[in-house]
Amino acid sequence: MSTSKTQPDIATCPLHEVDTFSAEFLQHPHPFYRRLRVEAPAFRDPKNNVVYISTYDLLMEVLAKPRIFSNRFGAQLRAGAAGGGMSSEELAILAKGWVPKDTMLTADPPEHTRYKKLAGKAFTYKKVIGMNDYCTDIINDLIDAFIADGHCEFKAQFANLLPMYVICDALGFPRADRARFKEWSDAFTLQLGGVADMPTRIWCAEKIVEAQHYFVAVCDDKRKAPGEDICSDLVQTDLEEEDGSTRKLDNEELISIIQQILVAGNETTSHTLTTGIFYLLTHPEQMARLQEEPGLTANFVEETLRMLTPTNNMWRVATQDTEVGGVKVKKGDLLLLRFGSANRDDAKFPDGDRFDIRRDNAKEHLAFGAGVHLCLGQQLARKEMQTAFPIVLERLKNMRLVGNPEEFRYVPSILLRGVERLELEFDPA
Numbered sequence: 050m051s052t053s054k055t056q057p058d059i060a061t062c063p064l065h066e067v068d069t070f071s072a073e074f075l076q077h078p079h080p081f082y083r084r085l086r087v088e089a090p091a092f093r094d095p096k097n098n099v100v101y102i103s104t105y106d107l108l109m110e111v112l113a114k115p116r117i118f119s120n121r122f123g124a125q126l127r128a129g130a131a132g133g134g135m136s137s138e139e140l141a142i143l144a145k146g147w148v149p150k151d152t153m154l155t156a157d158p159p160e161h162t163r164y165k166k167l168a169g170k171a172f173t174y175k176k177v178i179g180m181n182d183y184c185t186d187i188i189n190d191l192i193d194a195f196i197a198d199g200h201c202e203f204k205a206q207f208a209n210l211l212p213m214y215v216i217c218d219a220l221g222f223p224r225a226d227r228a229r230f231k232e233w234s235d236a237f238t239l240q241l242g243g244v245a246d247m248p249t250r251i252w253c254a255e256k257i258v259e260a261q262h263y264f265v266a267v268c269d270d271k272r273k274a275p276g277e278d279i280c281s282d283l284v285q286t287d288l289e290e291e292d293g294s295t296r297k298l299d300n301e302e303l304i305s306i307i308q309q310i311l312v313a314g315n316e317t318t319s320h321t322l323t324t325g326i327f328y329l330l331t332h333p334e335q336m337a338r339l340q341e342e343p344g345l346t347a348n349f350v351e352e353t354l355r356m357l358t359p360t361n362n363m364w365r366v367a368t369q370d371t372e373v374g375g376v377k378v379k380k381g382d383l384l385l386l387r388f389g390s391a392n393r394d395d396a397k398f399p400d401g402d403r404f405d406i407r408r409d410n411a412k413e414h415l416a417f418g419a420g421v422h423l424c425l426g427q428q429l430a431r432k433e434m435q436t437a438f439p440i441v442l443e444r445l446k447n448m449r450l451v452g453n454p455e456e457f458r459y460v461p462s463i464l465l466r467g468v469e470r471l472e473l474e475f476d477p478a
């Protein structure tokens with residue numbers, strides 16, 4: 050689906066001429082999102098047959114019907130959304146690992162509910178609320194490592210590491226292995242994107258099998274010597290079957306749950322941290338307001354989540370023939386929920402493209418989804434971000450962007466959104 054050819058004029062061309070999967074489009078999707086909301090809130094793209102859902106109300110309608118608009122899109126995307134199925138090379142690589150079960154993100158109720166209940170125990174509000182000092186220590190240690198230099202690449206040196214350390218500690222993984230986790234995260238995300246080219250898909254398959262063996266080895270160790278971490282809890286816990294009997298989770302289930310916790314919480318939080326700083330530095334009046342009124346931090350985080358929407362798009366698959374927003378949908382059709390568009394819908398958020406840290410209803414954004422798949426880690430992500438931003442602003446004095454803001458690039462991902470790199474200068478301390 051991806052092409053390198055130049056886009057037609059997005060403001061005027063027929064909707065179907067825009068390649069919304071191209072790297073160029075993904076830099077500036079919002080003018081087109083606006084057109085979709087006005088002209089076709091539900092739009093079937095004839096190039097790929099995917100139905101795009103772009104307004105707040107329509108998205109809520111779809112999210113409220115998980116039995117019709119299912120999250121069981123895993124197998125379909127692993128085979129490539131563009132169709133064609135798995136290549137023999139991919140299949141040969143994947144045969145060396147496990148076929149993960151669909152547990153949370155790619156499952157539907159009732160299985161989904163049972164797994165989510167198990168994993169959810171690790172991320173309750175009560176547990177997360179007590180993580181202030183723990184997060185503060187990581188944040189200060191990370192800043193200590195570069196503050197004397199007077200410059201940093203904020204994403205690599207700070208924003209990638211905070212969520213990674215938190216998730217590694219929570220899972221019981223050594224932080225020293227973080228470079229491997231990053232690669233695995235990228236591989237899982239690319240696979241879920243559904244449009245990677247074949248060499249990338251083969252690389253993903255290799256990385257995914259490597260990750261699976263790592264996860265299974267960690268679980269074996271935790272069975273022998275459990276610690277205070279999620280992997281230890283998962284190997285010891287009993288899953289209740291529908292008939293009331295209980296059993297331990299198997300490797301296919303463990304791999305699926307661990308993979309989701311590792312992947313879902315890293316890039317998303319990292320993008321919000323990075324892009325939140327980018328927004329402040331490109332909106333000096335909002336930066337000044339936040340510095341005058343630190344009590345606005347929580348709302349600034351919500352407004353950043355709304356504006357950016359790190360999980361910009363997510364899939365659904367129709368389980369039956371139906372209709373949405375006037376578009377006929379057939380059983381098996383893929384839908385792309387454009388969370389990033391819904392979060393800028395003027396009907397819900399007046400002047401939706403404007404970044405305003407005092408916005409009254411910023412928290413009503415859909416950046417964490419809604420309905421049965423509402424993000425498992427939303428409290429944790431908020432805790433990390435609400436703790437990090439004030440410390441960053443306090444310690445990195447006179448912070449400046451290096452380079453022209455117009456030239457900052459967003460990651461070329463269909464599902465995720467965030468600034469790719471953020472070079473900063475500040476007064477050394």
Ligand code: HEM
Nearest residue numbers: 153154313314317318359360416417418422424425426430
């Ligand atoms: C800014 C940070 C985050 C954002 C924007 C975000 C966004 C989302 C969204 C939009 C969904 C719903 C997807 C759907 O409807 O299909 C979701 C689900 C999920 N998130 Fe997050 N997330 C974040 C952080 C985290 C963290 C820190 C964790 C783990 C600790 C996490 C774990 C999950 C899991 C396991 C699911 C699947 C839940 C289910 O299917 O019921 N997320 N997230």
